[in-house]
Amino acid sequence: MTFGSFEYIMELVATAFYAISGVRLAAAKKFDWFGAYVIGFITAFGGGTVRDVLLGVDAFWMDDVNYVIATVIGLAIVIIFRKWLVRIEGTFYIFDAFGLGLFVDVGIYKTLMMGHPMWMAIMMGTVTGAMGGVLRDIFINEVPLVFRKEVYATACIMGGIVYWAVGLIDPHPIVPQMCCAVFVVVLRFLAVKYNWSFPALHYSYSGEDDETKKDKS
Amino acid sequence: MTFGSFEYIMELVATAFYAISGVRLAAAKKFDWFGAYVIGFITAFGGGTVRDVLLGVDAFWMDDVNYVIATVIGLAIVIIFRKWLVRIEGTFYIFDAFGLGLFVDVGIYKTLMMGHPMWMAIMMGTVTGAMGGVLRDIFINEVPLVFRKEVYATACIMGGIVYWAVGLIDPHPIVPQMCCAVFVVVLRFLAVKYNWSFPALHYSYSGEDDETKKDKS
Amino acid sequence: MTFGSFEYIMELVATAFYAISGVRLAAAKKFDWFGAYVIGFITAFGGGTVRDVLLGVDAFWMDDVNYVIATVIGLAIVIIFRKWLVRIEGTFYIFDAFGLGLFVDVGIYKTLMMGHPMWMAIMMGTVTGAMGGVLRDIFINEVPLVFRKEVYATACIMGGIVYWAVGLIDPHPIVPQMCCAVFVVVLRFLAVKYNWSFPALHYSYSGEDDETKKDKS
Numbered sequence: 136m137t138f139g140s141f142e143y144i145m146e147l148v149a150t151a152f153y154a155i156s157g158v159r160l161a162a163a164k165k166f167d168w169f170g171a172y173v174i175g176f177i178t179a180f181g182g183g184t185v186r187d188v189l190l191g192v193d194a195f196w197m198d199d200v201n202y203v204i205a206t207v208i209g210l211a212i213v214i215i216f217r218k219w220l221v222r223i224e225g226t227f228y229i230f231d232a233f234g235l236g237l238f239v240d241v242g243i244y245k246t247l248m249m250g251h252p253m254w255m256a257i258m259m260g261t262v263t264g265a266m267g268g269v270l271r272d273i274f275i276n277e278v279p280l281v282f283r284k285e286v287y288a289t290a291c292i293m294g295g296i297v298y299w300a301v302g303l304i305d306p307h308p309i310v311p312q313m314c315c316a317v318f319v320v321v322l323r324f325l326a327v328k329y330n331w332s333f334p335a336l337h338y339s340y341s342g343e344d345d346e347t348k349k350d351k352s
Numbered sequence: 353m354t355f356g357s358f359e360y361i362m363e364l365v366a367t368a369f370y371a372i373s374g375v376r377l378a379a380a381k382k383f384d385w386f387g388a389y390v391i392g393f394i395t396a397f398g399g400g401t402v403r404d405v406l407l408g409v410d411a412f413w414m415d416d417v418n419y420v421i422a423t424v425i426g427l428a429i430v431i432i433f434r435k436w437l438v439r440i441e442g443t444f445y446i447f448d449a450f451g452l453g454l455f456v457d458v459g460i461y462k463t464l465m466m467g468h469p470m471w472m473a474i475m476m477g478t479v480t481g482a483m484g485g486v487l488r489d490i491f492i493n494e495v496p497l498v499f500r501k502e503v504y505a506t507a508c509i510m511g512g513i514v515y516w517a518v519g520l521i522d523p524h525p526i527v528p529q530m531c532c533a534v535f536v537v538v539l540r541f542l543a544v545k546y547n548w549s550f551p552a553l554h555y556s557y558s559g560e561d562d563e564t565k566k567d568k569s
Numbered sequence: 570m571t572f573g574s575f576e577y578i579m580e581l582v583a584t585a586f587y588a589i590s591g592v593r594l595a596a597a598k599k600f601d602w603f604g605a606y607v608i609g610f611i612t613a614f615g616g617g618t619v620r621d622v623l624l625g626v627d628a629f630w631m632d633d634v635n636y637v638i639a640t641v642i643g644l645a646i647v648i649i650f651r652k653w654l655v656r657i658e659g660t661f662y663i664f665d666a667f668g669l670g671l672f673v674d675v676g677i678y679k680t681l682m683m684g685h686p687m688w689m690a691i692m693m694g695t696v697t698g699a700m701g702g703v704l705r706d707i708f709i710n711e712v713p714l715v716f717r718k719e720v721y722a723t724a725c726i727m728g729g730i731v732y733w734a735v736g737l738i739d740p741h742p743i744v745p746q747m748c749c750a751v752f753v754v755v756l757r758f759l760a761v762k763y764n765w766s767f768p769a770l771h772y773s774y775s776g777e778d779d780e781t782k783k784d785k786s
Binding site for chain 2: 715
Binding site: 188189255289332333334 | 596600602603605608628631634637708
């Protein structure tokens with residue numbers, strides 16, 4: 136399932152960071168602490184679970200209580216270090232970026248190991264990294280941030296392309312993994328720092344569907 | 353799939369009650385009757401389906417038309433007994449509580465039968481009981497009630513702990529099942545009666561993500 | 570997976586149309602172009618993917634890059650022919666109807682081929698045709714249109730009944746498929762033209778759940 140004990144520990148750390156991100160956003164929406172925990176759980180496990188369901192294997196956290204413990208630690212950190220977390224809010228994306236880089240790596244590697252082509256591995260790496268945040272936003276009833284935010288899911292895709300390109304040169308999995316993770320982290324840092332984002336599509340749409348909606352509501 | 357004909361009939365009854373709950377909420381949002389039926393369907397089948405997808409087995413209602421008939425009966429009851437249902441609204445949670453207790457039992461038992469550890473069974477019992485309502489609220493575009501409501505998903509978890517504790521003493525599955533279901537039902541009754549709920553987390557969050565959202569929208 | 574090269578090509582065309590529908594709605598909500606693409610992707614693949622997960626098989630687009638290319642073409646069409654698409658908006662439902670008829674066919678046929686009963690095939694045909702639009706609306710944080718719109722999911726179900734009835738007379742799959750697809754397309758045309766819709770359920774609901782919500786928020 137995981138590819139070595141170092142990566143396993145890193146994945147647990149990334150799980151805790153994703154859980155913290157979910158708990159914080161849910162708490163800001165006045166969820167009770169249990170609801171906030173569930174949102175943290177979904178943020179941390181959502182991406183990898185969707186990937187594993189699509190790949191037709193057991194979800195990565197099944198039968199391994201350590202992942203659940205990682206999310207509980209995430210909840211505990213929010214409760215205990217609340218004030219400190221609010222203070223470092225502007226730099227929180229740093230932790231998130233490390234989690235993202237690692238989750239993309241895990242998703243790509245796992246999909247390739249199962250014999251799927253590279254384009255599917257890149258897609259699954261993106262799902263692993265970004266879907267948790269998307270599900271989090273759906274559950275707290277927000278438009279998923281990732282679709283309107285600084286380069287985020289695209290960072291996953293570009294990281295996947297780096298993985299593929301480096302893999303052409305050096306077939307040992309550790310080298311493309313390192314390059315991919317570093318690339319994703321650096322790209323996210325730059326994107327947040329310089330507020331990079333894609334242009335909106337500016338499609339002014341006022342057709343059949345919207346009219347219907349107005350009629351009915 | 354089910355563990356005896358009594359439980360099978362009870363599960364069908366719980367399915368009908370969950371369907372009624374979904375149809376009522378959707379109808380209150382001015383869905384047409386077909387849309388309301390679909391929401392009832394999702395409420396009744398959502399929890400068990402997510403559980404079965406995660407466990408890697410066919411969804412429990414597949415190839416068994418009785419479950420679908422149970423949801424149709426639920427729809428028919430809302431249409432025919434509309435006025436009576438509005439009158440008993442304050443006591444409707446009683447039916448819901450019985451459905452919840454039974455679904456938690458089914459989820460725990462089925463997960464244990466497949467050889468998973470107890471903590472996963474408790475998690476799957478909670479998913480079985482609570483996820484249908486969560487999906488219902490997502491489909492009607494509300495913040496899931498279960499995250500802000502009187503002790504609900506936590507009732508499932510506590511019921512699961514009762515199941516485990518009683519199972520240590522009496523290994524025959526029927527005894528922990530009875531205790532778990534009764535515990536969940538009683539806890540829900542008390543929670544609604546005395547309006548028990550968890551405190552909110554009070555995390556005032558105004559960081560990176562929200563700012564981004566304001567900039568873009 | 571698909572049943573012949575003609576149907577395969579038609580399915581790719583339907584995929585592109587669904588993707589266009591998703592991209593247009595997302596762009597109207599000011600998503601950046603990547604976010605809009607993801608929504609197009611979900612609209613095109615959502616229904617078939619949910620069906621395949623429930624059937625316990627690999628999602629139809631896995632390992633077949635042509636489907637992904639079809640969605641990219643959909644995105645390109647929106648970007649390039651934006652003005653033309655806005656002009657034909659009133660008639661866009663025509664393309665959508667053809668996609669719907671075909672997706673229902675594919676869903677029914679595939680489910681029957683796997684040995685499931687007819688009622689499940691009709692349900693899976695409906696999921697294939699309608700779930701993509703439902704997921705699209707959930708991801709852009711709208712109440713799913715399909716539940717309040719002119720006969721849409723019901724068109725899928727009625728088409729499925731036509732498939733079944735014709736299949737009783739002529740067991741060769743191509744005849745019921747043709748009849749089902751034509752029926753769905755014609756029904757959708759008439760429903761949009763004459764603004765057919767189901768009556769709402771008019772269930773004035775002001776019970777436990779809503780009160781709780783008011784208290785907490």
